[in-house]
Amino acid sequence: MTVQEEMGTEAAAEVLLDAEAESAAEPEGVPFEQLEVPGPLLEVLREAGLTRAFPIQAATIPDALAGRDVLGRGRTGSGKTLAFGLPTLTRLEGLRARPHKPLALVLVPTRELAMQVEESLRPYARALHLRIRSVYGGAPMRKQIDGLRYGVEVLVATPGRLSDLIERGECELSDVDIAILDEADQMCDMGFLPHVCELMDQVIEGGQRLLFSATLDGAVDEIVSKYMKDPVLHEVDPQSGVVSTMSHHLLLVTPQHKARVAAQIAGRHSGEGLKDARTIFFVRTQLAADRVTEQFRERGLAAAALHGGMTQVARTKTLEDFKEGRTPVLIATDVAARGIHVDGVDLVVHVDPPRDSKDYLHRAGRTARAGQAGIVASLVLPKQTRQAERLMRDAGVEAESLDVAPIGAGGRWEKAATALAGLTAAQEVPEPGEVPVFTLPVRERERGGRRDDRGFGGRDARRGENRGGYGDRPRRDDRGNFARREQGGERGGFPRRDERGGTFTPRTSQDGERGGFRRDERRGGFADGARGAGGERRDRFAGRSA
Structure with a gap:
């Protein structure tokens, strides 16, 4: 309304x-x-x-x-x-x-x-x-x-x-x-x-x-x-900043259930009727944001992290994906608690408690914007109950307390699981390893004429046979450019540097007497292990005869 x-x-x-x-x-x-x-x-x-x-x-x-x-x-x-x-x-x-x-x-x-x-x-x-x-x-x-x-x-x-x-x-x-x-x-x-x-x-x-x-x-x-x-x-508002279209809830959860409950709340977007909705999970540290994001993605959920340790390009892309719905779930630190407006955020979840009532209100302010309705839920462990209740009093809000548990827990948790689903529209989600890890598709910039028919090649792919792609890895030739690998001969794979650069000769000498790397005489380094025409060879120090 x-x-x-x-x-x-x-x-x-x-x-x-x-x-x-x-x-x-x-x-x-x-x-x-x-x-x-x-x-x-x-x-x-x-x-x-x-x-x-x-x-x-x-x-x-x-x-x-x-x-x-x-x-x-x-x-x-x-x-x-x-x-x-x-x-x-x-x-x-x-x-x-x-x-x-x-x-x-x-x-x-x-x-x-x-x-x-x-x-x-x-x-x-x-x-x-x-x-x-x-x-x-x-x-x-x-x-x-x-x-x-x-x-x-x-x-x-x-x-x-x-x-x-x-x-x-x-x-x-x-x-x-x-x-x-x-x-x-x-x-x-x-x-x-x-x-x-x-x-x-x-x-x-x-x-x-x-x-x-x-x-x-x-x-x-x-x-x-x-x-x-x-x-x-x-x-123009009460000092607490309470919004009539915003409801506040304390979700009382046991430690062993907290991660699974958070994942099932994030899984709400897999259900019908929430395609345009958005959910923000707030945590206290950058490490926690990355950890929770990884836990969600391991269950195949479309989620992304936002925190101050990311580059500006990454933060901008994350917000763009969140706004456009490619990742309807955002796990953020307090860097996103102020000033960020995204349409359709109907649920804010405090995974970690905020530092004070001011931060609570700013986090909560990401939903119920411009007169829209929104839900603010805090995951509260048993040892955090008194702290959470004091926080609500300081913020000037009335919060409903609910015992919640993961959907499918069964037994004595059935009623708590029903309460969770009724409030947040949570959905049962796969356990880690049961589905592929969620990854955003790579949106590459099209470069006309730059790639070959295999999708490789780079800038000089249009030159055809002069440059190889990843399937036929190039190596530098005597002019410092890339040349193809040798296709035949005694040795395939990596060619060794030649005498033009004064570098390594092949491991096996021509007369087969000795192996191992030896530097050529043009550079005054190691010989190839065979004696030269004059009956002399270089020892390991340049410029000295054996």
Whole structure:
């Protein structure tokens, strides 16, 4: 059920926005036309099926358009990207940035969030003829530098990579009049506070500051007091960030059943009616992510891991496969707990408990986004029961406790297995070794004319007989190029280097007297074991006679 359906169309139309309200209940369902959003942006919003603003958008857009500093707190998935993106792009309309000098800066904690913000705002920026780019670590710097050299009005950046570009002289923040901090509390938690302060010191003094986050606490207060002037505060959700369309469950499981229960939950996608659904399993460490992924794949389940130890190319490909449904199951560390939006995630499973209630809510926020329904389940061992209950209290959520067991366990576990299937649509899955291990198909780039009829060959496959493929492994000839193996003669297989390179002669000499490797006389090394015409031979040291 959408937010519009929950509140009713007529009631939503009657709500008027008070632009000066700094907290309390915020209006819901306000049409974007009433928020003074420019016509080109309204066209893009309508094409995306968006006609009414979410609460955080309706609350903050008028103040942001007026140029005021804004503090916005809303649960994850509540639409904060458009809440700061639409007014920022509107205020930049008609302006043009100089090379290396962006006009607006969006700081985010992770590379995935940077890519998502850029992707989300690109259609709106294009409608106003504005340029938007993202820079983040783990990706080639050259392309990012080229984008800055051409000029960019809105720059989305992670603090570390932006600092590197500034040190290289490829970026300056002296023209930045609008500075936005997205997920500011996570940046502080990750140790980026010194970087953030250093970057904020370089933007135009007295410019507009927008800070958005799911929570406003901790070191965020330092940023607010130092860089924001008389900010307007909008909190549109309870502090806990509870979502009415999200249900929470504690699945009480025994240690011997935990791995099998997790695998059967992942096997839910083999059933009917869940082809478009997605499931995210959260673990605490990179090692655990790889281990759980391997356990799922050994059962033939389509699963992939996502964590900070992967290269950016691998992380991007994993997210793409997850979004497109090639791997409907994602096993992730907290790197995926914030900022990543994937449609269709209807189930989040905590395999390992989060560190605190804040991390729990951010993990849970991957489901029940934009008014959709979602389930959050935590696998809880007996020794973790009290910790899990305290975590739920701190998070401000009411969680249902269920005893669960693997489907097919039988006996006294039958009722617990039925509860598991009823809540998560879990399916019985094969044990490791009973089916082939799941592997994603390799998607190779087509190279016309580059491969021979066997699929081998490489760049020079079109030359035919000049180069061999893997079936007839080539070896270098006297010019340093590849030559074919000898097909006949006393010795097949690997030919030995000849005297042209001053290297090894064949193992057996021509007169058959002695074997073994000996270097030729042209190089002053070992003889081949037979005496020469002058009755002399080289000993093991070059240049000495026997």
